[in-house]
Amino acid sequence: MPPRIPIPGQRPKKVQPPSASHVPVPIERQIDFCRVFVDGKRQPGNVRMAHALEVAERYDNAFVWLSLKEPSTEQMERIAEVFDVEDLVVDDVVDAHQRPKIERHDEQLFLVVRSVSYRDDEEVADAREIISTGEVQMIIGERFAITIRHNARLPDLTSKLEDEEDLAVLGPSAVAWAVSDYLVDNYLKVTDFLEDDVDELENEVFTPSHTINIDKIYMYKREILEMRHAIDPLAPALRNGLTHNKDFMRKALRTYFRDVQDNSTIVSDRLSSFDERLTSLLDASVAKITMQQNSDMRTISAVVGMAAVPTLIAGIYGMNFEHMPELGWRFGYPASLLVMLGAMGLMFWWFRKNHWL
Incomplete structure (x- = not known):
């Protein structure tokens, strides 16, 4: 090709080097693990994501559990090609700002459960760090379960599946139950800590000659409100999801999910009670300060x-x-x-x- 003759008065275009932000990140960096379960038992070691379904299809009762951490759009598109995930689900996974829900996409279920973590107010510099929320998404297919966590920590729940009376035999939906049950059990632990904090605030307000910190009461009301926004939609989502997807989950597994739903309702009721108590404390504090x-x-x-x-x-x-x-x-x-x-x-x-x- 003959060399290009520059046009007079026109600056030659500079060739920009590839930006570091556009360098593709290997998907392996976002994978926590990729395991195959056969007849309810985990097979030793991890398998490569690209060949995981091929390994599972060699057995009659087997599925893949793929755990991810905050995948990018390009990485999620690669995963969608391997597991035949719909584009709408890919967009929701990458967006990572979803309410708790259960959606049906042909022969796949898309579940979202929010995570909640607690830190004592004496250990944080910013009051908004007492309650922090994350998000765990689950894509459940006939032969696979994909869990994606955003700003959330999940321990290895493999033993939980194997210990619960061979729950993994019930298929990939058992992974969704194990993750949901762990997150909701953590809700109960957080509400125990919050109950201690609210009791301490009551003692401070009703102790004679004690300085009242109204800012602290407002702070806890705000944190409890954030937690309520994260978990209140979960119980209705589970109720509707179990009602309209009976063909997707076995009866024994639906019983486990109802227990998760009951615990979620208990947590919502406790948080509502805490909010009412804090409102009463605010009124009492204002009255005490006025007096x-x-x-x-x-x-x-x-x-x-x-x-x-x-x-x-x-x-x-x-x-x-x-x-x-x-x-x-x-x-x-x-x-x-x-x-x-x-x-x-x-x-x-x-x-x-x-x-x-």
């Missing part, structure tokens, strides 16, 4: 009233009129001081009697 302010104003008013009498006497005799008999009296000065002190003592006694001081 304290009224008491302080009475004390200030009593002190000002006690100082008013000496000021009045000093003001009268400070006018220095010519015809004021007390000004020429030898004992006028000490007598005026005694009247001032006597009036202040009488007012002090009366204020103490009426609990103003």
